Amino acid sequence: MTDALLWLSFGGPEGPDEVRPFLENVTRGRGVPPERLDEVAEHYHHFGGVSPINRLNREAIDAVRAELAAAGIDLPVYFGNRNWHPMVEDTVAEMARDGVRTALVFPTSAYGGYSACRQYDEDIERARAAVGADAPDLVKIRHFFDHPLFITAFADAVREAAKDLPADHRLVFTAHSVPVSADKAAGPPEEGGHRYSRQIAEAARLVAAEVGAPEHDVVWQSRSGPPQIPWLAPDIVDHVEALHADGVTAVLVCPIGFVSDHLEVVWDLDNEAKEKAEELGMAFARATTPNGDPRFAQLVVELVREQLEGVPPRKLSTFAVGGCTRNGAPCAVGCCEPVRRPART
Structure with missing residues (x-):
């Protein structure tokens, strides 16, 4: 029994005062110098301190909700981010309060690799740890770069x-x-x-x-x-x-x-x-x-149906299907390991 879909993304500031805290979240633990953050912050301030990513995600979620309803799938969609509000920890806590026990997770990246895939596993693991014993079971949907x-x-x-x-x-x-x-x-x-x-x-x-x-x-x-x-x-x-x-x-x-x-x-x-x-x-x-293309919402629903109904995966490459995980466990031992950064002296 699957109770919900979690839309998991990167996050972005929605006002000038949020730019620097957002960038500090993105680069935490990486030793990025302040002057580099200042440089990147100017990119955001060029657009009024607002990243379009949260708006685009909300629009895509609305399209997916409509597509799910058209397909006769009764599945609420929650929205959480890695680096800015709504933070995934808060969203998973909300899901737990709502009685969600098992949910699928759609990360907004089509690809493998550490930042594009494994880091979303870490987001899931961190959010479940923050919520504790009541955290829902979270199943991350596969890569879709060749769909x-x-x-x-x-x-x-x-x-x-x-x-x-x-x-x-x-x-x-x-x-x-x-x-x-x-x-x-x-x-x-x-x-x-x-x-x-x-x-x-x-x-x-x-x-x-x-x-x-x-x-x-x-x-x-x-x-x-x-x-x-x-x-x-x-x-x-x-x-x-x-x-x-x-x-x-x-x-x-x-x-x-x-x-x-x-x-x-x-x-x-x-x-x-x-x-x-x-x-x-x-x-x-x-x-x-493709975010605003109707086919993107159709793609998401098809990936959901793979999990709910056993619909065969559609793919155009010969690459192995990857990226499916449960509760933040990596999809293969040693897969997409984070880079070991030398200690700063």
């Missing part, structure tokens, strides 16, 4: 963005960069394992094939670590410069690593990458993310 609805939503967004560009544009996929060491710690290599970069590359390949792109690139954005630690590269802005040097005159960017147009997408792509392209005289367009 047909996810791929076709992105493919249609790419086609729409391409209308504003010449036919010979270059298709470039982006995702949030992570430390190379974290990507390598992503579990067993068979059938792709849960390695974030391989799943990103596969999703990009599937979308490119769907739109008939003759070639495409996979690059990264939003790096935040110290320069001495290798992260996945190249960065999107550097890549735009490299494409220009190679004679490319138009670029279409698809943020394949994200499910919504939250602040990192808007800042890194609609501001920094677009401004670089304009500076170089290149035509630029960005595909939207």
